[in-house]
Amino acid sequence: MQSIFYAAAYARTSKDDSDSSSIENQIELIHSYANSAPDINIVSEREDNGYSGIDFDRPDFRGMMKDIEAGKINCVIVKEPYVKQKLKIS
Numbered sequence: 001m002q003s004i005f006y007a008a009a010y011a012r013t014s015k016d017d018s019d020s021s022s023i024e025n026q027i028e029l030i031h032s033y034a035n036s037a038p039d040i041n042i043v044s045e046r047e048d049n050g051y052s053g054i055d056f057d058r059p060d061f062r063g064m065m066k067d068i069e070a071g072k073i074n075c076v077i078v079k080e081p082y083v084k085q086k087l088k089i090s
Helices: 023-035 059-069
Strands: 005-013 040-049 075-077
Touching: 005 023, 005 059, 023 040, 023 075, 040 059, 040 075
Parallel strands: 005 040, 005 075
Antiparallel strands: none
């Protein structure tokens, strides 16, 4: 039995990011990837524009975490998965 992933597309930019890392570009690349995978359904798009990646105190990131805790999504897709902090979900 194949699992279905209910995914959030999450994009973030800092104030210093170039146009190649724009929110729109990131979301487009995420959708392109998800469209190639029949077991992924993007059910949410979250974006934090102009926020540092140093901490998780970002509005849409916090909303996405609430969606995970509520069972609305079970997968997060990002353009570049370079998380320097560990997520703890209780």
